[in-house]
Amino acid sequence: MDDELYSLADSRRSNRELVEGLSAHLDFSSWALVSAPVGRQIICCGDVLDRLPLLVKGSLDAVIHQSSDDGGVVVPVIWGPGELVMLSYLFRRDPATVDVVVAADATFRWIPFTVIEDTLTRHHELLVQLVRFLSQRLREVQAREHTWLERGVHERVCASLARIMLSLPTTEDGRLIITGTHESLASRCGVSRSRLSKELKRLEAANRLKLGRGTIEIFDRSWFELAGW
Numbered sequence: 001m002d003d004e005l006y007s008l009a010d011s012r013r014s015n016r017e018l019v020e021g022l023s024a025h026l027d028f029s030s031w032a033l034v035s036a037p038v039g040r041q042i043i044c045c046g047d048v049l050d051r052l053p054l055l056v057k058g059s060l061d062a063v064i065h066q067s068s069d070d071g072g073v074v075v076p077v078i079w080g081p082g083e084l085v086m087l088s089y090l091f092r093r094d095p096a097t098v099d100v101v102v103a104a105d106a107t108f109r110w111i112p113f114t115v116i117e118d119t120l121t122r123h124h125e126l127l128v129q130l131v132r133f134l135s136q137r138l139r140e141v142q143a144r145e146h147t148w149l150e151r152g153v154h155e156r157v158c159a160s161l162a163r164i165m166l167s168l169p170t171t172e173d174g175r176l177i178i179t180g181t182h183e184s185l186a187s188r189c190g191v192s193r194s195r196l197s198k199e200l201k202r203l204e205a206a207n208r209l210k211l212g213r214g215t216i217e218i219f220d221r222s223w224f225e226l227a228g229w
Helices: 009-023 113-122 124-150 153-165 182-189 193-205 221-227
Strands: 033-036 041-043 051-065 073-079 098-112 176-179 209-212 215-218
Touching: 009 113, 009 124, 041 051, 051 113, 051 182, 098 113, 098 153, 098 182, 113 124, 153 176, 153 182, 153 193, 153 215, 153 221, 182 193, 193 209
Parallel strands: none
Antiparallel strands: 033 098, 041 098, 051 073, 051 098, 176 215, 209 215
């Protein structure tokens, strides 16, 4: 399966390198750890940001609202541990144009804009790293967004389930269980709730998964990875 399904590999690496460079001048541990469960929105479209999350554990999704026949949302970006989220909002105070949703139980620190911007301004080599990151991220997001919009409901649902499974542990009895509401999963898939429910029922009828109350048991991880391609 193409790596674009799971991550924006080049820009994510640049993001972590920038964080490493910043850590030579900032003590990130001085900001408190915050935890959030899967499905929670930590940034809402329209929020005016004055701080960015530095992800320590888990993963986050960006949900961009656009017009489409399948529900009006696209998920073009995922962040993992060691990354600063929403770096493109540095040196600006525009309202957020995306929701940031917890994709896997997350722990992070809120780092003030002013602290990051002051450090970047005083160390020009870090500004170069930021520009490099932003250039890579723009190219990758455009490519992924285009690909995502071209996918049908079946491919979007399978791709999203495969991405969720990346950080999902198996239960003690060896089962693979996804928890969460259909509303949050529909947003991550970029489809309406009704279309998600119909697709999940089709997958259950095909014996690919089993639906429970607030749970989805996956029978074959590799099948979803291939089906989401």
